[in-house]
Amino acid sequence: MSTAPAPDPAAAPSWTVGDVAVHRIDEVLLPPATGPWLLPDATPDIVAAQDWLRPCFADDKGTLRIDSHSFAFTLGGLRILVDTGIGNGKKRANPAWHDLDTAYLEDLTAAGFPPDSVDLVILTHLHADHVGWNTRKADGEWVPTFPHARYLTSRTEREFWAGYDMEEAREQMFRDSVIPVEEAGLLDLVGVPAEGVEVVPGLRLLPTPGHTPGHVAVELTSRGRRALITGDCIHHPVQLAHPAIGARVDIDPEQSEISRRTLLASLTDTDTLVLGTHFAPPTAGHVVLHEGGYRLSPVHADSH
Numbered sequence: 001m002s003t004a005p006a007p008d009p010a011a012a013p014s015w016t017v018g019d020v021a022v023h024r025i026d027e028v029l030l031p032p033a034t035g036p037w038l039l040p041d042a043t044p045d046i047v048a049a050q051d052w053l054r055p056c057f058a059d060d061k062g063t064l065r066i067d068s069h070s071f072a073f074t075l076g077g078l079r080i081l082v083d084t085g086i087g088n089g090k091k092r093a094n095p096a097w098h099d100l101d102t103a104y105l106e107d108l109t110a111a112g113f114p115p116d117s118v119d120l121v122i123l124t125h126l127h128a129d130h131v132g133w134n135t136r137k138a139d140g141e142w143v144p145t146f147p148h149a150r151y152l153t154s155r156t157e158r159e160f161w162a163g164y165d166m167e168e169a170r171e172q173m174f175r176d177s178v179i180p181v182e183e184a185g186l187l188d189l190v191g192v193p194a195e196g197v198e199v200v201p202g203l204r205l206l207p208t209p210g211h212t213p214g215h216v217a218v219e220l221t222s223r224g225r226r227a228l229i230t231g232d233c234i235h236h237p238v239q240l241a242h243p244a245i246g247a248r249v250d251i252d253p254e255q256s257e258i259s260r261r262t263l264l265a266s267l268t269d270t271d272t273l274v275l276g277t278h279f280a281p282p283t284a285g286h287v288v289l290h291e292g293g294y295r296l297s298p299v300h301a302d303s304h
Contacts, residue, residue: 012072012111013301015284016274017289020073020202021150023097023111024275024301026297027085027104032097035064041245042238050241052295057237057280064236065280068103068129071229073218075202078119081108081146082218082229083277087132090176093169097128104133105145120200121247123153124231124277125160125212127249128173135180142176144184151181152199152227154207155189157214191214208233208263210256211247217263227273233259235278240264240294242288264294273299 012023032281035042044062058064071082072178073273085104092098103293105115123131135142146150163175190197194205204280211232218229232247233256239245243261251257267274267287274296275284285296 007036012107013281013283014111015227015273015275015299016302017073017220017227018225020075020220020222020227021273022071022073022220022227022273023113024082025070025072025085025104025108025111025113027070027102028096028100029280030066032063032110032130034066035094038066038247038249039064039236039238039245040151040248042242046245047238048128050238051294052106052290053238053241056282056298057296060285063088064238066236066278067280067283068278069283070108070280071275071277072108072113072118073220074090074112074255075092075222079113079117079201080120080122080203081113081118081149082122083124083130083231084121084133084145086129087135089137089179090128090132091172092128093301094128105136115145116148118149121146122147122150122199122203122218123151123157124229125157125215125217126153126174126178127212127232128170128177130231130277131173134177134217141217142180144181144186147186153187153207154192154214154216154235156192156207156209157216158187158189160213180226205267206263208259209275210252211250213246213251220236227275227279228263228267228270229275230263231277233263234276237276237279237285237296241290241298244295268294 014021108119136145157225204219220227246253282298282300285298
């Protein structure tokens with residue numbers, strides 16, 4: 001366990017869950033073309049019909065707002081980061097992800113999580129926009145960004161990609177953002193049974209397969225309060241209103257919908273704080289019933 005300076009409360013939006021402050025570490029707002037590409041069934045008419053999506057999650061034209069960010073918090077004395085975004089300087093086929101130059105690490109540090117202090121990195125799945133800051137370039141080589149951390153992902157997830165016939169772009173992502181962590185001996189693979197698995201007290205991985213075979217959501221509990229980080233089981237709040245809307249890149253679209261519906265049903269009308277890994281600000285909220293489906297009742301970040 002490492003020490004770190006006290007966080008600057010203004011550095012990152014945060015939500016209080018029991019004794020835990022969950023910080024959103026912003027990376028980049030993705031371009032408007034992301035929505036139609038990623039969620040092609042979320043047409044402007046469907047989006048516009050959900051008044052509650054505006055102005056935060058969609059604009060007046062029905063264009064979705066989609067973010068890239070991580071969540072960081074301290075639990076049981078451990079500094080924990082959930083997903084690591086796209087990363088800087090990565091060569092990517094998607095132009096929105098290609099060769100970024102953001103202040104992500106500076107913002108992470110200002111929030112009280114300098115890279116050397118992070119103890120645990122949880123990867124909901126192994127897609128390029130969730131593993132990018134696993135590594136950073138030093139002396140021309142990709143090295144682990146968080147050298148004192150254990151990186152955790154589902155065993156099912158890693159084994160699936162190990163046997164997958166990857167296109168060059170995905171192979172490149174593994175070469176620069178996954179394999180260096182493995183070669184450093186920092187990647188731990190976790191079995192995730194149907195009921196989930198506790199990785200540290202108060203932190204559980206819940207299986208939400210479909211987007212990828214080993215995808216997990218992350219559940220945090222503290223002093224009787226609960227939060228859930230969605231990963232890509234839910235990309236955008238429009239999927240609360242229409243759980244059948246899937247992502248173009250879902251490996252198993254039918255299973256993805258089942259996981260999404262099961263998760264939403266478990267969250268409905270509870271006080272669980274839902275934190276969307278790609279939800280634009282206000283990012284968090286409670287799932288409530290709405291017109292035969294669901295909607296997100298926003299919970300804004302704590303004021304300081």
